[in-house]
Amino acid sequence: MESPIQSYLQQIHTEIARLKGGKPYSTIPAMANVDPERFGIALATVDGQVYEVGDTRAEFTIQSISKPFTYGLALEDLGNDAVDAKVDVEPSGDSFNEISLAEGTGRPANAMINAGALTATSLIRGSGGQSSFKRILSTYSAFAGRQLSVDRKVFESELKHGHRNTALAHLLRSFNIIEDDPTPVLEDYFRQCSVLVNSFDLAIMAATLANGGKNPLTHRQVLGIGPVERVLSVMMTSGMYDDAGAWISSVGMPGKSGVAGGIIAVLPGQVGLAVYSPPLDEHGGSVRGLATAQRLSRDMELHFVRAARAGRSAILASYDVTETPSGIRRNAEAADVLRAHGHRARVVELNGDLLFAGTESMVRELSSLDDDVELVVLDLRRTDQVSGVAVRMLDEARTGLSSAGRELVLIEADGAVSESLGGC
Structure with a gap:
């Protein structure tokens, strides 16, 4: 007998695939020629069961979905107080690339907007024979449960055309938020955004956060519960930028979007959701990804208010x-x-x-x-x-x-x- 959950996902995939709104991201030329019909849904439980439908193995760059994972690594390395001194935890209400810096100090509002993400990346240091970026990539790979790689063409395109992020990095350097030459930080940041993933990977990464930092497939403790708690809190309030209030109301799970068309949602103790569909709305979030998250939250009662008790096998x-x-x-x-x-x-x-x-x-x-x-x-x-x-x-x-x-x-x-x- 086919699982009712699998049947349900197939049903909503068929229905939501009919949505034709939005446009793929085109600011970075290497990302402009993506197939707008690609659409995958993956749902992973905290004990490692994965349900998937559609283009779940199609690879795309992680983009801003990288931000919570680098932020988590910085928190693990340095602790909350040291990271808080550089980047705040307050919702900005701004779009992802706004210059949202505190007056006088230059401290970014949170680690989900680009200014805060650049700051988090600057806090990662090389260790154990690994460069700062190798440590970032190793962390992403541990979350996904497999070795990930970088799309070289997207990285080079971001490096060439990412003028606003370059300006942000130099502005952060002027406030001493980034303490050294911002060029290596920018390179690491563009590389982390260019890491290739698929919907299955992102569902496991989300489920790892849902599972208190332990990967449900490899059983490796990737991140401590303290950093996970902070990461999910900031994702809940700021992960969807200037659409965060609507997201919390209609989905009710910590979430994060990326301009390549990926989106994740995390229900602590229960599941991680990942959706891939390139057409974006005016906030930079996947149109079908948002519709899928809203639908699952409503139909499966995944909103944090309804799913308040920790999930476990019945x-x-x-x-x-x-x-x-x-x-x-x-x-x-x-x-x-x-x-x-x-x-x-x-x-x-x-x-x-x-x-x-x-x-x-x-x-x-x-x-x-x-x-x-x-x-x-x-x-x-x-x-x-x-x-x-x-x-x-x-x-x-x-x-x-x-x-x-x-x-x-x-x-x-x-x-x-x-x-x-x-x-x-």
């Missing part, structure tokens, strides 16, 4: 009926029948909350049942909160099982879920 136990303790005394013939056919009935015990993450673990279990399982008994007696998305996914799972000639039976204390499903 599976308490899963076994066939031959493993079920019983006080019934069976004769030899009945025992033989049970041994021969008991594997056709599967009992899945759930506990805790059925929010998105718990529901995802449940439907993953149901979707991976052996072909010879004919009866699924879902024991809900130990569950607490059952969200609307859980009921919808259960209904879709029941339909999927039924179409395959299987039956789903619920056991619960009050019958509320069965009633919502119209009897089950």
Whole structure:
């Protein structure tokens, strides 16, 4: 049986692909000839399950989505106080390339706008035989769970045409925010923006932030929880620049966009979302990326207000009926029948909350049942909160099982879920 989550992503991908607004970024010539129809969605859970649809393996440059990861590395290296002395944590309300510097000190408002990102890049020093940029690239690769590389053509194009960022770097140097020659900082910054990723990579990077800094595939602790907390906080308030208020209201997850068409969203403790679609809106965010994040937040109840409890697997136990303790005394013939056919009935015990993450673990279990399982008994007696998305996914799972000639039976204390499903 196909996962209801996979089916859902395919459905919204088809629907959102019809959106034709926006234009790809063209200020950097090497990025101007991208296919505007490219569109991929990847959703990664904190235990490493990835759902993907569309052009999720198409590579593009990370651009401004690099900013939170370099900022996190600076925080890990130097600590909050030292980084705060150079770059603030306040929303600027400005677009990504505005000159948003504090009067008198020149301190950028936050690390998500270009001035703050240049500052964060300037704080990374070489160490352990690695140059400053090699350390940045190694960090990105650890977040993604694979070795990443730089698009040389985009880097050279950024270096040649990035006049505003060059001006910002020299302005920051005049205030001693950047303490040395800004030229190497600019080169590192343009290189980090030119790192090649795909939607799958970004979903894992987002899920690593959602997982407290531990990569859900490699299980490597890439970033400490302190820096993760600060990074996600600044992403929430400032990651979408002058569209941050609308993003928080309609999506409700820390997010970050990039002018190549990538966008990520992070729901701590549960999932990381990545979308790639090059046409951008007036704020520099992907039109389809924003629509996808809004849709998932609403349909899957991922807004931080609704998904306040930490996500975890809802599976308490899963076994066939031959493993079920019983006080019934069976004769030899009945025992033989049970041994021969008991594997056709599967009992899945759930506990805790059925929010998105718990529901995802449940439907993953149901979707991976052996072909010879004919009866699924879902024991809900130990569950607490059952969200609307859980009921919808259960209904879709029941339909999927039924179409395959299987039956789903619920056991619960009050019958509320069965009633919502119209009897089950």
